[in-house]
Amino acid sequence: MKYALLVYVDEKVTQGMSEDEGKALFAGYMELTEQLKASGKLIAGDALQPAGSATSLRVKNGKCLVTDGPFAETKEQLGGFYVVEAANLDEAMDWAAKVPDAKYGTIEVRPIWDFAGGGAA
Amino acid sequence: MERVARAERTLVLAALVRRFRDVERAEDAFQDACVAALRTWPERGVPSNPAAWLLRAAGHRAVDTVRRDRHYRAIVDDLGRTAHGGAAARGVVARTGSARPRGSVGPTGTDGLAATGPTEPPDDPFELGDDRLRLVFTCCHPAIDAESRVALTLQVVCGLTAREIARAFLSDEGAMAQRLVRVKRKIRDSAIPYEVPPPERLGERLDAVLRVVYLVFNEGHQATEGPALGRADLVEESIRLARLLGELLPGEPEVLGLVSLLLTTAARRPGATGAALDAPPAPPAAQAKPAIPASDSESARASAALPPAAAYVPLEHQDRTRWDRARIDEGIALLDRALTLRRPGRYQILAAISALHAQALAWSTTDWPQITALYTALLRHDPSPVVELNRILARSMIATPDAPDAPDDRTRAASAVAALARLASVPGMTRYQPYHAARASLLRRAGREDEARAAFAEAAALTRNAAERAWLETR
Numbered sequence: 001m002k003y004a005l006l007v008y009v010d011e012k013v014t015q016g017m018s019e020d021e022g023k024a025l026f027a028g029y030m031e032l033t034e035q036l037k038a039s040g041k042l043i044a045g046d047a048l049q050p051a052g053s054a055t056s057l058r059v060k061n062g063k064c065l066v067t068d069g070p071f072a073e074t075k076e077q078l079g080g081f082y083v084v085e086a087a088n089l090d091e092a093m094d095w096a097a098k099v100p101d102a103k104y105g106t107i108e109v110r111p112i113w114d115f116a117g118g119g120a121a
Numbered sequence: 122m123e124r125v126a127r128a129e130r131t132l133v134l135a136a137l138v139r140r141f142r143d144v145e146r147a148e149d150a151f152q153d154a155c156v157a158a159l160r161t162w163p164e165r166g167v168p169s170n171p172a173a174w175l176l177r178a179a180g181h182r183a184v185d186t187v188r189r190d191r192h193y194r195a196i197v198d199d200l201g202r203t204a205h206g207g208a209a210a211r212g213v214v215a216r217t218g219s220a221r222p223r224g225s226v227g228p229t230g231t232d233g234l235a236a237t238g239p240t241e242p243p244d245d246p247f248e249l250g251d252d253r254l255r256l257v258f259t260c261c262h263p264a265i266d267a268e269s270r271v272a273l274t275l276q277v278v279c280g281l282t283a284r285e286i287a288r289a290f291l292s293d294e295g296a297m298a299q300r301l302v303r304v305k306r307k308i309r310d311s312a313i314p315y316e317v318p319p320p321e322r323l324g325e326r327l328d329a330v331l332r333v334v335y336l337v338f339n340e341g342h343q344a345t346e347g348p349a350l351g352r353a354d355l356v357e358e359s360i361r362l363a364r365l366l367g368e369l370l371p372g373e374p375e376v377l378g379l380v381s382l383l384l385t386t387a388a389r390r391p392g393a394t395g396a397a398l399d400a401p402p403a404p405p406a407a408q409a410k411p412a413i414p415a416s417d418s419e420s421a422r423a424s425a426a427l428p429p430a431a432a433y434v435p436l437e438h439q440d441r442t443r444w445d446r447a448r449i450d451e452g453i454a455l456l457d458r459a460l461t462l463r464r465p466g467r468y469q470i471l472a473a474i475s476a477l478h479a480q481a482l483a484w485s486t487t488d489w490p491q492i493t494a495l496y497t498a499l500l501r502h503d504p505s506p507v508v509e510l511n512r513i514l515a516r517s518m519i520a521t522p523d524a525p526d527a528p529d530d531r532t533r534a535a536s537a538v539a540a541l542a543r544l545a546s547v548p549g550m551t552r553y554q555p556y557h558a559a560r561a562s563l564l565r566r567a568g569r570e571d572e573a574r575a576a577f578a579e580a581a582a583l584t585r586n587a588a589e590r591a592w593l594e595t596r
Contacts, residue, residue: 088312089313090315093264
């Protein structure tokens, strides 16, 4: 099974961190990424630039409506993601609990559709 | 046939879920197997091992549905590829109705089929430990919201209908049915594991399981619907599950407390030991929030004259010599063991209340001050209106004949009515049968006969259990 681990954080919390805290957070991500790689579970993963850099659009009647900003103006914003291979939800949740921002925000665990058919995604 | 299917249902279903990792598919297949049994058993006789027969038939049926889904999935994949991507494929899936792609399931990728085709289950498909316990832990997984855990266990493990569960939750039947479907799909699609949690996770997953087991017990103890009081199979099933948990976790005082509670409560229910009469459930219970339970309050039912023959008998009038002393003694011994572990909790408190009732020689000599104190302690663990209701009732029973200014029964009942009025604004409370039953008996004790009659009528109207309603209607 593939799972997306979606990292939601309050950007103010991240921005308000001291230099040491920021470094520790970054180091935590590097360590987790290495662990995931070493165990062969990492499929993808990246950090997103702040929500202020987002552009949202929808197409209505063939017209492209563009909004400056993220999809929803919520306190916690999508700040990054991993896609991991895991045997089941418990294993995916174990990885999610290791995401450094789990201490500051919310990690949403979402199974990924398997359209390829056959066995595991 | 129906009796056999009911008895074997959980066992067969649990084995099917292990094999196919899909609760909906397992339930559908079991249903089909029952239909097949109805067709063939009357002609050929009931097989020597009905559970194995049902499992084999249901297994074949489920394999067929897996194949059918694969066939659809192949079509969907083709369309999805030509349409470049998942969103288009999803649209196709929506149009083809039942052909939702079934996610793969777990590291073995098992969907019940080997790579080369369908497999037969092993010779003794039930030998691999207790699948029912795995099923309970899956149904109580933290990724499922708390209300749905209880509902799911009641349906999947205990075979209750969405209607019965909706009543226990004071919720709408249609909404409950939808919730159950959603949750089964979540188990499948997010691959919630089908296992007893490893030691490092066991503790945290236990409380949810205990709540569920207790609600199942109450459901059986005081069946919410149907002509007869109680459903011994649910009671025994919940006791079996609780005992199993006790063996698995002998160092967990709350597990021991729960086993004790169930034993001493069931012991005061002669129906469970083969006698004709039934009794009300005991310490009423503080239930899995946010549900207000389908259990009842014994004090609420207590203050009445003798009931009609062969019917519902409130605790006050039960023949205590017919209680199951062996179970009471076992329950009290377990509670003593739990208390030595010195980690109190709500099940130990409830067990202590039940034990006090079980040990009392008569209604009048019951230790009401101690029971009231225990309810007060329980409120700290579980500040629910149902606990408060029971505390009010217990307190109203404390007679202090030696004290010169002690309030008489009438006065105590009147102040309990006033205390009860403050609970009326709790959502769902005025649809909660024990609230009206409690109010009715207190009003009668307070000498407010007209109001009492009206309250008994309201309680009766909210009671679907025929025996209990008959009793209430004579009030």
